[in-house]
Amino acid sequence: MLDLLAVTDYPDWRKKALIQSREGNLLLIPREGGHLVRIYVDLGESGDRASLQRIEVEQVLAAARRILHPYVLDVREVAWFSVYEVGQRLTDKFDDVPAGAERGRTPRVFIAGDACHTHSAKAGQGMNVSMQDAFNLAWKLAAVLRGRSEPSLLHSYSAERQAVAQDLIDFDREWSATIAQRPREAGHPEQGGLDPSDLQAAFIRSGRYTAGVATRYTRSQLTGGGEHQALAAGFPVGMRFHSAPVVRIADAKPLQLGHVHEADGRWRLYLFADETTERAGEMLRHLQTVVTPRFTPDGSDPDAIFDVRAVFQQNHWEIEVTDLPEVLHPPKGRLGLRDYEKAFSRVPGSDADIFELRGIDRARGALVIVRPDQYVAQVLALDAFGELDAFFGSILTRVA
């Protein structure tokens, strides 16, 4: 793996590219600043560890030049260079409770990141998945340490992230094997090898995965079954909340809904109002008078546990924030000032209508419950009061 400053006649030097040739394969990733390029050169089977340490930069550059031939690679500077051996490894648990012993013990020691999973660098996922491990663990630890959830919640960390890591290793195995194949000679399919169009297709298929948005948690205490998924088809239960544009009603400011979701350990309840707002009104009242008081400690801001946000189908100039239920403009902080930033409208007169983009049922609306780490936990109907109460009753500690 090298970071290079080079001059070349290879035309795709500033594009992410996978190059297959009879001489091997090379992954090319242009880096920041307009000149630096990272290349990953596959040197084949590694032999023993000591032989890895003897590999010189010139050897790797020679291999890169053979792969790129007939294009010329004139390297002016090697900014960074490393040789590594791909090891695909995965721990069976991310905590200290052996599989099967979860009922009698709560976890007290956790591991995350490369300590749990290692794989090739070509999936570009090591750091990304490691940070997601940490995000998954952090909000749960905070909830338990603040007395908001029972310690048994911590079991879900290993259960969720071990499955993600297994997926990553499976993906990496398949991906590494695909790109390690030599190209098929045109007109000679009998000689084997991978057709470049198949490689292109695999590259495109893997896009969502390498962008880090392919994780889907399966049904559990924290992830609903998606029985009401049709009410908001574009927010798949178990997957990352997929942002879309909205207009904030109080100041008519266009923004991305996902950007209001800060990493602060709170649950987000995104309410998408029905056309008449009748059902929305009832659900907002339930959130204000039943759900919030039940789990929010005395003396805290009303949105300390649940950050309720609503999106209406009306235009922003047709709604006054102060006419909405208080849960959408609650008094907060030392001075009891109102939070005016919880009510939104679709973007008017454009094709960027969040109700269209995310397949939300306009007649019935939907409530989308989003975990503190931004994964959709459940989609509910606006009159599913019992299901809502049961969902949080199994995760959060009641205070009233």
Ligand SMILES: Cc1cc2nc3c(=O)[nH]c(=O)nc-3n(C[C@H](O)[C@H](O)[C@H](O)COP(=O)(O)OP(=O)(O)OC[C@H]3O[C@@H](n4cnc5c(N)ncnc54)[C@H](O)[C@@H]3O)c2cc1C
């Ligand atoms: C060549 C290469 C290229 C990569 N490219 C990408 C990429 O493009 N995208 C991507 O997402 N990921 C990439 N990764 C993977 C990414 O770097 C790792 O997945 C990520 O750094 C893992 O983070 P971590 O905190 O789990 O472990 P680390 O970053 O390894 O952190 C562990 C830390 O613990 C310290 N430590 C170890 N033992 C002790 C001890 N006994 N006491 C105190 N401290 C200790 C270590 O010094 C280290 O600082 C790449 C990795 C390599 C090697």
